[in-house]
Amino acid sequence: MNSVYPFSAIVGHDRLRLALVLCAVRPEIGGVLIRGEKGTAKSTAVRGLAAVLSAVDDDAALVELPIGATEDRVVGSLDLQKVLSDGEHAFSPGLLARAHGGVLYVDEVNLLHDHLVDVLLDAAAMGRVHVERDGISHSHDARFVLIGTMNPEEGELRPQLLDRFGLTVDVHASRDIDVRAEVIRQRMAYEADPDGFAQRYADADAEVARRIAAARAAVADVVLPDNELRRIAALCAAFDVDGMRADLVVARTAVAHAAWRGSSTVEEEDIRVAAELALPHRRRRDPFDDPGLDPERLDEAMAQADESGGDPEPDPDPPGGGHTSSDAGKSTTAQRNSNSVTRPSAAPSAVFRTKALVVPGVGDGAPGRRSRARNRTGTVVSATAEPGVGHGLHLFGTLLAAAGRQRGAGRPHPTPDDVRRAIREGREGNLVIFVVDASGSMAARDRMAAVSGATLSLLRDAYQRRDKVAVITFRQDRAQLLLPPTSSVHIASRRLARFDTGGKTPLAQGLLAARDVVVREKARDRARRALVVLLTDGRATGGPDPLGRTRLAAARLVAEGAAAVVVDCETSHVRLGLAEQLAGHLGAPSVRLAQLRADNLTQLVTAQAA
Numbered sequence: 140m141n142s143v144y145p146f147s148a149i150v151g152h153d154r155l156r157l158a159l160v161l162c163a164v165r166p167e168i169g170g171v172l173i174r175g176e177k178g179t180a181k182s183t184a185v186r187g188l189a190a191v192l193s194a195v196d197d198d199a200a201l202v203e204l205p206i207g208a209t210e211d212r213v214v215g216s217l218d219l220q221k222v223l224s225d226g227e228h229a230f231s232p233g234l235l236a237r238a239h240g241g242v243l244y245v246d247e248v249n250l251l252h253d254h255l256v257d258v259l260l261d262a263a264a265m266g267r268v269h270v271e272r273d274g275i276s277h278s279h280d281a282r283f284v285l286i287g288t289m290n291p292e293e294g295e296l297r298p299q300l301l302d303r304f305g306l307t308v309d310v311h312a313s314r315d316i317d318v319r320a321e322v323i324r325q326r327m328a329y330e331a332d333p334d335g336f337a338q339r340y341a342d343a344d345a346e347v348a349r350r351i352a353a354a355r356a357a358v359a360d361v362v363l364p365d366n367e368l369r370r371i372a373a374l375c376a377a378f379d380v381d382g383m384r385a386d387l388v389v390a391r392t393a394v395a396h397a398a399w400r401g402s403s404t405v406e407e408e409d410i411r412v413a414a415e416l417a418l419p420h421r422r423r424r425d426p427f428d429d430p431g432l433d434p435e436r437l438d439e440a441m442a443q444a445d446e447s448g449g450d451p452e453p454d455p456d457p458p459g460g461g462h463t464s465s466d467a468g469k470s471t472t473a474q475r476n477s478n479s480v481t482r483p484s485a486a487p488s489a490v491f492r493t494k495a496l497v498v499p500g501v502g503d504g505a506p507g508r509r510s511r512a513r514n515r516t517g518t519v520v521s522a523t524a525e526p527g528v529g530h531g532l533h534l535f536g537t538l539l540a541a542a543g544r545q546r547g548a549g550r551p552h553p554t555p556d557d558v559r560r561a562i563r564e565g566r567e568g569n570l571v572i573f574v575v576d577a578s579g580s581m582a583a584r585d586r587m588a589a590v591s592g593a594t595l596s597l598l599r600d601a602y603q604r605r606d607k608v609a610v611i612t613f614r615q616d617r618a619q620l621l622l623p624p625t626s627s628v629h630i631a632s633r634r635l636a637r638f639d640t641g642g643k644t645p646l647a648q649g650l651l652a653a654r655d656v657v658v659r660e661k662a663r664d665r666a667r668r669a670l671v672v673l674l675t676d677g678r679a680t681g682g683p684d685p686l687g688r689t690r691l692a693a694a695r696l697v698a699e700g701a702a703a704v705v706v707d708c709e710t711s712h713v714r715l716g717l718a719e720q721l722a723g724h725l726g727a728p729s730v731r732l733a734q735l736r737a738d739n740l741t742q743l744v745t746a747q748a749a
């Protein structure tokens with residue numbers, strides 16, 4: 140059997156290996172989130188660590204949690220087989236119980252539903268799982284190293300969940316030719332002879348295992364001096380992090396690092412390493428903020444903590460303090476010739492909180508926070524015996540079915556035919572396609588700034604509601620897919636910060652491009668419903684019969700079952716009402732740009748959809 144790629148043989152990711160080791164020394168740190176593009180050895184490092192830990196604990200296991208896992212499978216539930224066959228009220232453990240003493244690995248954790256991420260993080264922090272459900276009260280140990288991996292291009296974790304991961308490491312493929320060559324050399328050697336390659340690193344991995352075991356034994360006795368504790372408090376205050384979780388994680392990580400070094404006392408270098416691993420993701424409070432920690436700012440904060448004896452100076456540039464990606468390129472815009480046919484868009488206006496746009500009806504898509512849906516995370520509304528329908532056991536419905544079948548026979552004894560599943564109604568995430576008019580009719584600087592700001596506001600709303608988003612712009616003689624469907628609004632906001640404007644208005648092409656995206660995404664995920672948000676003044680120019688082509692394109696989009704909302708961006712004193720006419724062709728509500736802030740927006744959409 141082929142051996143796992145050795146942990147010690149991983150090239151160029153020293154920070155990642157250190158973070159994994161520190162959480163292995165002290166799992167109470169809260170786990171490691173590994174962010175990085177495809178092909179950066181994220182999974183390889185996790186599997187290598189699990190192999191090392193199996194030498195520390197004989198029963199250590201690598202348990203992988205699939206994205207489609209239910210809460211029953213994760214935390215455990217009533218053992219239905221025992222109930223039906225023996226009448227025994229028994230608990231069936233889940234994946235968290237299996238992970239005890241080992242590694243719980245969640246690939247693409249950003250695609251896992253929020254409530255399951257919460258369950259994992261709670262268990263990782265407490266070392267125990269408490270289950271109160273289906274008439275069961277159960278508690279068991281679940282001490283494991285939690286590791287999540289994600290590709291930021293596929294979507295971000297919400298800040299509230301991101302903060303609860305103890306450490307975060309961003310990994311990238313090295314641009315150093317020597318490092319890349321060594322990666323290739325090592326990987327090819329492993330593929331040629333996996334067992335022989337692993338044997339060459341057996342001593343190195345055994346030494347890592349020995350040091351982890353020694354650090355675990357010593358970590359409880361490591362001293363955190365009061366002056367270093369105050370340094371931790373000063374750093375966290377200087378970086379303006381919320382709450383006290385960051386302080387505790389930095390302290391635990393610094394203690395683990397000292398134990399890993401073989402020291403009995405926490406020193407400044409331990410705190411610096413801990414801050415570099417624990418603070419970057421806690422600086423990010425908005426999905427549009429760039430992740431990371433400025434090394435120079437960390438140097439300054441460390442120096443200030445020394446000079447002031449732990450009393451920090453306020454961060455002169457806190458996150459969310461008014462500098463956003465939308466500021467990029469303002470000076471460049473001013474230097475461009477405003478009379479040219481093609482010019483960059485104006486910097487977006489301020490982002491604001493918008494009301495929810497919803498898809499009418501009840502769907503069955505992935506759990507989210509936008510439209511009504513029947514899925515595994517909603518509230519139980521009924522029971523069903525239909526095969527393949529529903530989520531989880533409806534215990535009361537099952538017992539009622541058994542009692543009805545055995546009426547008058549005493550205590551009911553359910554059989555498999557009596558099983559009823561729960562119908563749950565909650566909310567789903569949708570595919571929200573922003574179609575933005577970037578033509579000359581929309582190119583007035585103030586108007587485009589407002590349109591871009593509104594689009595960013597809707598993007599933030601889509602992020603909070605767990606949607607996938609796509610962005611299309613149309614101008615001149617074509618439409619451009621500026622952003623294919625993704626869950627990463629950070630990438631979307633960067634694309635929207637600057638794009639070309641001016642020229643004719645190929646409105647039909649914009650609608651057809653949206654229809655093409657809907658068709659492609661339906662082939663990938665038929666359950667995810669689409670909502671097209673069209674920002675335009677409704678004018679169509681270019682080519683023969685532009686209005687007729689627009690009506691035909693609207694009909695083709697409607698035929699694909701996509702819901703739509705038209706945001707009317709007309710600002711002239713004499714209104715032509717073209718956007719409202721387009722909304723009629725789409726069977727969609729029309730909302731003026733200023734109404735995106737209005738309190739009656741949700742009622743407007745609901746009434747129109749009905």
